Amino acid sequence: MENICVVGAQFGDEGKAKITDLLAQKADFITRFQGGSNAGHTVVTNGKKYAFHLIPSGILYENKTCMIGAGCVIKPDDLKKEIENIVSQGISPEHFKKYLKISPLAHITMKYHTDIDGYSENALGQNKIGTTKKGIGPTYADKYNRSGIRVEDLFDKETLNKKVDIILNMINKELKFVYDLKPYTKEEILKELAGYKEILAPYVDFNWQKNLTDIKDNKTILFEGAQGVMLDIDYGTYPYVTSSNPISGGAATGASMGANSIQRVIGVFKAYMTRVGEGAFVTELTDSTGETLRTIGGEFGVTTGRPRRCGWFDMVSAKYSILVGGITEIALTKLDVLDKFDEIKVATAYKNKLTGEITEYYPTNVFTHQNYEPVYKTFKGWKQDISKCKHYSELPENAKIYLKSLEENLKTKISIISVGPDREQTIFV
Numbered sequence: 001m002e003n004i005c006v007v008g009a010q011f012g013d014e015g016k017a018k019i020t021d022l023l024a025q026k027a028d029f030i031t032r033f034q035g036g037s038n039a040g041h042t043v044v045t046n047g048k049k050y051a052f053h054l055i056p057s058g059i060l061y062e063n064k065t066c067m068i069g070a071g072c073v074i075k076p077d078d079l080k081k082e083i084e085n086i087v088s089q090g091i092s093p094e095h096f097k098k099y100l101k102i103s104p105l106a107h108i109t110m111k112y113h114t115d116i117d118g119y120s121e122n123a124l125g126q127n128k129i130g131t132t133k134k135g136i137g138p139t140y141a142d143k144y145n146r147s148g149i150r151v152e153d154l155f156d157k158e159t160l161n162k163k164v165d166i167i168l169n170m171i172n173k174e175l176k177f178v179y180d181l182k183p184y185t186k187e188e189i190l191k192e193l194a195g196y197k198e199i200l201a202p203y204v205d206f207n208w209q210k211n212l213t214d215i216k217d218n219k220t221i222l223f224e225g226a227q228g229v230m231l232d233i234d235y236g237t238y239p240y241v242t243s244s245n246p247i248s249g250g251a252a253t254g255a256s257m258g259a260n261s262i263q264r265v266i267g268v269f270k271a272y273m274t275r276v277g278e279g280a281f282v283t284e285l286t287d288s289t290g291e292t293l294r295t296i297g298g299e300f301g302v303t304t305g306r307p308r309r310c311g312w313f314d315m316v317s318a319k320y321s322i323l324v325g326g327i328t329e330i331a332l333t334k335l336d337v338l339d340k341f342d343e344i345k346v347a348t349a350y351k352n353k354l355t356g357e358i359t360e361y362y363p364t365n366v367f368t369h370q371n372y373e374p375v376y377k378t379f380k381g382w383k384q385d386i387s388k389c390k391h392y393s394e395l396p397e398n399a400k401i402y403l404k405s406l407e408e409n410l411k412t413k414i415s416i417i418s419v420g421p422d423r424e425q426t427i428f429v
């Protein structure tokens with residue numbers, strides 16, 4: 001089988017975990033390539049619901065190795081809680097010790113990173129990003145500032161000691177003078193790190209170069225993205241984005257196996273759109289239709305419980321996602337959520353309210369988005385329950401018209417249609 005990369009193609013929460021879990025059936029190795037426990041991934045199998053944050057969504061299988069890649073950031077105490085939570089649902093701790101691997105090159109989220117994330121969000125007030133407050137931005141900022149702590153550092157006492165001496169001086173100045181936050185003593189930091197070492201030790205793969213060489217040569221790999229293209233640090237609705245690259249290019253850097261290890265990129269889109277946190281959302285519905293989408297779709301965050309903002313499918317941002325995300329085919333999820341609607345809308349273009357100009361290309365300066373309104377194409381609803389459909393042919397005619405129109409406009413094949421949260425509720429086209 002070819003190696004597949006699963007990428008969120010909107011603002012996150014598209015149902016990537018369901019698609020990853022399904023595709024993992026045919027993979028030997030599943031790797032997360034970016035992000036941290038800001039992600040909230042739900043897998044439903046046999047009516048049982050599992051919530052993942054950092055652990056790859058393929059972990060429920062036997063005989064499949066799951067790796068948290070070099071491009072990820074790890075808050076070890078959150079990872080510990082995540083494992084304990086899944087263990088409480090019946091998966092054994094030995095299963096994790098056997099199948100979960102962590103790249104020694106991944107970065108550690110320290111307490112001071114979450115302190116800074118929380119402070120910055122409060123200080124920004126109305127201009128806040130609406131982050132998950134998991135310390136993601138500050139961890140990546142330190143990584144790129146070359147003052148981060150990597151997993152491998154925890155296992156080399158001398159390096160760690162030296163590193164803490166160098167960075168703590170800077171971090172404490174930053175905490176005190178920039179953020180007016182409590183500085184840390186070296187003892188506190190070393191104690192925190194010693195605790196993290198203990199949590200991560202069973203999973204760190206120090207033989208990753210040998211193992212990944214073998215996997216790249218002989219195994220089927222599934223790359224699992226978190227967040228979505230429109231939250232990408234380079235291509236998303238900057239600055240209302242996360243601090244990593246959810247695009248497939250992120251897999252090329254974050255999974256330690258290069259761009260040539262990926263053959264197909266599946267972009268996961270919801271049949272409508274949602275967003276948590278602040279930032280532009282041209283097709284957002286703040287009326288009762290948006291409320292109905294939220295209620296039927298159960299649109300509340302897995303990580304923060306925040307209600308998700310809802311709106312119609314946006315072809316302008318979808319075309320952009322397909323381009324910059326390197327998407328070769330589409331998985332369309334939550335089509336069943338539209339079952340009860342009389343009419344379904346899709347934005348085919350944006351109209352500039354000031355100039356009247358119509359554009360089909362995504363305006364990347366999101367501060368101009370207040371000047372745009374969506375130009376909608378309206379589809380007739382199908383008004384019937386599709387959640388038990390197993391084959392494309394069983395879908396109502398109006399649903400097929402909707403799907404065909406998306407495919408034609410996006411010039412990209414829809415290869416998976418999801419009609420419910422369960423593994424079984426999936427149509428492979």
Ligand code: GDP
Pocket residue numbers: 008012013014015016017018039040041042043044297298302333334335336337418419420421
């Ligand atoms: P992710 O972050 O992209 O993995 O998505 P989330 O897990 O945050 O959110 C997707 C939600 O939709 C989860 O509650 C899923 O169980 C649910 N879901 C996934 N696919 C479908 C679908 O086709 N229909 C319905 N009704 N729910 C779905």
Ligand code: IMO
Pocket residue numbers: 008011012013014038039040041129130131132133134135136137225226227228231240241242243276277278
């Ligand atoms: P999954 O993988 C939806 C959003 C936050 C905020 C912005 C920055 O489940 O799709 P951060 O904490 O990353 O610095 O927050 O990104 N965000 C997500 N939105 N789904 C996610 O993950 C998200 N991870 C981060 O709400 O707007």
Ligand code: MG
Pocket residue numbers: 012013014039040041042302
């Ligand atoms: Mg999610």
